[in-house]
Amino acid sequence: MPTVLIVGKSNVGKSTLFNKLIGKRKSIVDDKEGVTRDAVSDRVSYFGKVFEIVDTCGIFEIPEDLITQKTKENTISMLKEADAAVFIVDGRKGITSEDEHLAELLRKSGIEIIFVANKAENERKYQEVLPDLYKLGFGDPIPVSAEQGKNIDILIEKIIEILENKGYDLERTVEEKEIIRVAIVGRPNAGKSSLFNAILRSERSLVTPIPGTTRDAIDELVTIKDKKYLFVDTAGFKRKSKTEYKSLDMYSTVRSIKAIEMCDVAVIVIDALEGITKQDQKIAGIAENRGKATVIVYNKWDLVSHARERVDEYMNMFYEKLYFVNYSPVIFTSAVKSSGISKLINAINDAYNALKHRVSTSAVNAVVQRMMMFTPPPRGLKIFYGTQVDIRPPTFLFFTNGRKVPEHYQNLIRRTIRENIYSFTGAPIFLKFKSHH
Ligand code: GDP
Incomplete structure (x- = not known):
């Protein structure tokens, strides 16, 4: 399956863009416990065409003095194996030396670049920084807003065009998957x-x-x-x-x-x-x-x-x-x-x-709220709301006041979901709880 990397300096919106591309909810990224943030690689599926997107996370963000030979090698091999890289810069603040450093690394690797300016919600600001962005030598960026979902389709179409030009049949990969x-x-x-x-x-x-x-x-x-x-x-x-x-x-x-x-x-x-x-x-x-x-x-x-x-x-x-x-x-x-x-x-x-079934967040909350009216949670425990955050297996995340959710109550939640939304016949249901401040 063709692979596309997301590359950019810290805080430029890589994770947000990643989640927008794979169509998952942003709340998962915000999880600070570190466990839920498992998805660094996932499939982007767009009208029956599929490719793999990889969030390079911190690998390009490590300060230069901490870069070991090993990380350097990892980075280079990652770039060599991928088919293209989405290079994100800040469309609001313009570029820094960090961007220049990355641009050079990318250019040296020979990887195909899709140049993207994120946080480009404000047209006037974007026009102001645009000349600055040209300096990197990658031509016209695609202005997007990962947060607002602006121009994401244009970006995906561009990626698909590049991969298809490389000879990939993106529809066949679906079938294989x-x-x-x-x-x-x-x-x-x-x-x-x-x-x-x-x-x-x-x-x-x-x-x-x-x-x-x-x-x-x-x-x-x-x-x-x-x-x-x-x-x-x-x-x-x-x-x-x-x-x-x-x-x-x-x-x-x-x-x-x-x-x-x-x-x-x-x-x-x-x-x-x-x-x-x-x-x-x-x-x-x-x-x-x-x-x-x-x-x-x-x-x-x-x-x-x-x-x-x-x-x-x-x-x-x-x-x-x-x-x-x-x-x-x-x-x-x-x-x-x-x-x-x-x-x-x-x-x-x-x-x-x-x-691999998904149910809607509104259905989850409707049935769980009703369930709690009939069978309130044990004393001291509050469950605010929940959503299905994953498939294979279907996984639900519930926000609570931090109290432990006893096994019998977890089973009640599972049963409520199965009986009132979708039976998930044959599949286990995983539950996660997170305290909400
Ligand atoms: P495995 O070790 O689980 O692969 O079991 P096998 O498929 O090798 O079957 C073990 C034995 O049970 C063989 O002698 C089969 O012929 C027999 N067997 C398997 N399934 C059935 C069945 O549905 N009915 C009957 N009568 N015999 C079966």
């Missing part, structure tokens, strides 16, 4: 490989060779009804001989964790004859913890006698033993009879969609 990464995990012998094979046999499914990999590829790219899925770590269960079934639970857990880390959706396969084991609980817990979507599969359903009458029993087992992922869809399959497979694929799709 829309690969649903699936991990099929569970205990040895639960039927993971049989299920995978059943999926491959299913309607309109097609294995696409991944360029640069051998036949023994670890991951398999599969197209089903025009959707692409990357099944991660299928090497663990493909073409397996009978003797290998005896592999230790311990080993398979380690392998499962790795696969879960790589995936969007974890399909947790349970042998219906054995029921939900400790290891299944552990794996589901890991998936939830890492913010992955989960789909629960009771496999070997064909071997369960009077299966039809026992659905409730199995659902109760699920609610009892996997209560912490009770938002997951539960599917009954027979890998050998190929039953339940299309339901499973639908569940994977739904869970993936839930993982």
Whole structure:
């Protein structure tokens, strides 16, 4: 994916512009706790065209006497790898020696520059500093206001033009990005490989060779009804001989964790004859913890006698033993009879969609305010307002008076969101709290 850097001296509005470009709320940037400010790199999506934008943060802001050889090397390699750089200057105050220093660095790197004057809300002021800006030798800047969102579309269109001139097909990158990464995990012998094979046999499914990999590829790219899925770590269960079934639970857990880390959706396969084991609980817990979507599969359903009458029993087992992922869809399959497979694929799709679903801030506040009227927070705690700040997994930030929000009340908030706004079926909901002064 083509990459564009945001470069500029401190306080020139890099983070604000970054957030405007990726379409996120500015409140996240203002978080001083340092944890929430995780996004230094994100996708800009504009009418189906996509590129990667990177906020270079402080890397160009370090005072010259503190620049080590290492940071210098980092900077240069960053510039070399990127396709273009948005060079921001101050459209209100004009340039300083710092800008000149950066301009020189950029010119030396040979990277393509998109010259931008930020904070250009005031036309008269901007005209005053403009001659100063020309001095940098990058020609006419694009005047923008990151704060007010002014001319951001013009800037994006300019970036797209430059990247397309370089030969990038920005629409294709979208398609490539829309690969649903699936991990099929569970205990040895639960039927993971049989299920995978059943999926491959299913309607309109097609294995696409991944360029640069051998036949023994670890991951398999599969197209089903025009959707692409990357099944991660299928090497663990493909073409397996009978003797290998005896592999230790311990080993398979380690392998499962790795696969879960790589995936969007974890399909947790349970042998219906054995029921939900400790290891299944552990794996589901890991998936939830890492913010992955989960789909629960009771496999070997064909071997369960009077299966039809026992659905409730199995659902109760699920609610009892996997209560912490009770938002997951539960599917009954027979890998050998190929039953339940299309339901499973639908569940994977739904869970993936839930993982990247966004709900509106007004809806969040409406339902949470109403919830608090019926069930007020514990004594001393105040919750002012909240908003969804992220996806994959859906993450909500609530501003409070700083008191701890007990687990049961957090669960109530999650349940309220699921029941009243969107079910987020298959996806965990993460909550963050921040004190509001
Ligand atoms: P893995 O270790 O989880 O990959 O499990 P396998 O897919 O290798 O399956 C283990 C054994 O269970 C094999 O003998 C399969 O034929 C059998 N098996 C898997 N799924 C089903 C199913 O849905 N029904 C029945 N009857 N047998 C199954």
